[in-house]
Amino acid sequence: MEKIIGGIVLEQVAPKEIEKRSFEIITEELKGRTFPADQDSIIKRAIHTSADFDYADNLCFSENAVAIAKEAILNGACIVTDTQMAKAGINKKSLGRHGGEVYCFMSDEDVAAEAKERGVTRAAISMEKACKLEKDVIFAIGNAPTALVELYELIQKGKIKPKLIIGVPVGFVNVVQAKELIMTAGVPYIVARGRKGGSNVAAAICNGLLYQINDER
Amino acid sequence: MEKIIGGIVLEQVAPKEIEKRSFEIITEELKGRTFPADQDSIIKRAIHTSADFDYADNLCFSENAVAIAKEAILNGACIVTDTQMAKAGINKKSLGRHGGEVYCFMSDEDVAAEAKERGVTRAAISMEKACKLEKDVIFAIGNAPTALVELYELIQKGKIKPKLIIGVPVGFVNVVQAKELIMTAGVPYIVARGRKGGSNVAAAICNGLLYQINDER
Numbered sequence: 447m448e449k450i451i452g453g454i455v456l457e458q459v460a461p462k463e464i465e466k467r468s469f470e471i472i473t474e475e476l477k478g479r480t481f482p483a484d485q486d487s488i489i490k491r492a493i494h495t496s497a498d499f500d501y502a503d504n505l506c507f508s509e510n511a512v513a514i515a516k517e518a519i520l521n522g523a524c525i526v527t528d529t530q531m532a533k534a535g536i537n538k539k540s541l542g543r544h545g546g547e548v549y550c551f552m553s554d555e556d557v558a559a560e561a562k563e564r565g566v567t568r569a570a571i572s573m574e575k576a577c578k579l580e581k582d583v584i585f586a587i588g589n590a591p592t593a594l595v596e597l598y599e600l601i602q603k604g605k606i607k608p609k610l611i612i613g614v615p616v617g618f619v620n621v622v623q624a625k626e627l628i629m630t631a632g633v634p635y636i637v638a639r640g641r642k643g644g645s646n647v648a649a650a651i652c653n654g655l656l657y658q659i660n661d662e663r
Numbered sequence: 664m665e666k667i668i669g670g671i672v673l674e675q676v677a678p679k680e681i682e683k684r685s686f687e688i689i690t691e692e693l694k695g696r697t698f699p700a701d702q703d704s705i706i707k708r709a710i711h712t713s714a715d716f717d718y719a720d721n722l723c724f725s726e727n728a729v730a731i732a733k734e735a736i737l738n739g740a741c742i743v744t745d746t747q748m749a750k751a752g753i754n755k756k757s758l759g760r761h762g763g764e765v766y767c768f769m770s771d772e773d774v775a776a777e778a779k780e781r782g783v784t785r786a787a788i789s790m791e792k793a794c795k796l797e798k799d800v801i802f803a804i805g806n807a808p809t810a811l812v813e814l815y816e817l818i819q820k821g822k823i824k825p826k827l828i829i830g831v832p833v834g835f836v837n838v839v840q841a842k843e844l845i846m847t848a849g850v851p852y853i854v855a856r857g858r859k860g861g862s863n864v865a866a867a868i869c870n871g872l873l874y875q876i877n878d879e880r
Contacts, residue, residue: 452815454844456837461784461809464836471835497833497858498715531863534751567678592678598669616714618688619681620673627671641714646748646863 488654518609535649588648591624614643735826752866805865808841831860
């Protein structure tokens with residue numbers, strides 16, 4: 447069905463059907479290309495949030511990353527992110543159903559003060575702060591490559607063992623390198639190789655995991 | 664300067680220099696391509712938030728859109744957005760300096776209830792709610808094409824006259840059409856033509872306007 451407004455033809459889709467229809471279009475445009483079953487909805491959700499089909503190629507999953515992450519969420523893992531935007535975008539109600547919470551320490555005054563004093567990024571200090579959480583942690587990094595570098599070092603020092611690192615910072619300075627580095631850290635990961643990513647993609651991947659859990663129950 | 668961690672060579676850039684260095688890289692990769700002076704930093708900020716150079720081609724500005732928007736902000740205009748993510752990403756401190764606030768009505772209970780009752784999107788109802796604000800309004804639409812369609816109709820009915828519409832919803836259902844429509848509404852716009860956009864791009868454009876104001880004072 448169609449509706450014409452101002453000479454423009456609009457497809458008539460009920461509000462609750464829009465997302466479903468969007469995923470159908472994404473699937474059509476992938477022209478028969480398939481992904482491992484557990485990765486499929488996560489890859490398509492990253493495309494959905496960006497309209498950028500590069501995510502069909504650049505998303506890298508360590509072995510069983512999705513299954514490990516879902517089990518962690520079911521056991522109450524929390525999510526730590528490096529932006530308030532990603533925190534805003536993650537479905538906190540879905541996560542809360544399993545006991546988890548979303549944390550972002552970037553705006554904390556103690557983080558800002560320590561970052562300034564030590565001449566490092568707030569993102570790096572935020573990762574140190576996350577080590578003090580007495581819970582399982584999934585990291586969702588959508589902005590700061592320095593967060594991934596810091597996580598790599600904290601993991602090497604045995605200070606933290608994340609259940610999953612979603613490594614999708616976006617940008618131009620050390621972003622490519624930080625993603626390559628985190629894939630060698632020895633912990634499960636979902637990484638958007640290259641420069642692309644962002645808070646929206648980080649949130650989309652978190653929500654992809656949460657919605658898989660919902661759909662399976 | 665370089666630093667090597669885990670065999671990966673990282674560029675050593677001081678935290679406060681990272682954004683500046685990123686914009687230098689973006690400028691380099693645009694290979695001498697230039698934009699109108701007032702659009703330059705906004706286009707580059709959209710690229711910066713997405714690592715997607717498509718924004719060099721798809722961003723469309725109505726005549727004097729940037730100047731009109733900056734004047735509105737200086738006069739205390741508020742920003743209404745269609746996602747909590749964009750709200751989280753907009754520099755509220757910079758906007759507040761001129762008396763403006765950021766609103767997002769998407770999670771309001773009355774909006775959800777009315778949308779359900781009328782079978783339309785919450786985004787459409789949110790736009791109606793924005794008409795009741797007794798302030799100048801800049802709309803920053805990063806998600807819902809239905810928000811743009813509703814704004815078009817409200818403008819035609821004389822119910823609202825936005826100072827600027829940032830029309831950068833992302834997606835696959837009516838997104839392309841809604842953007843073409845809003846460019847005919849007779850109000851100033853910054854639109855990312857095509858499917859691409861998002862809350863991150865909406866926030867980046869708002870911040871681009873705010874930072875231009877800061878830099879000029």
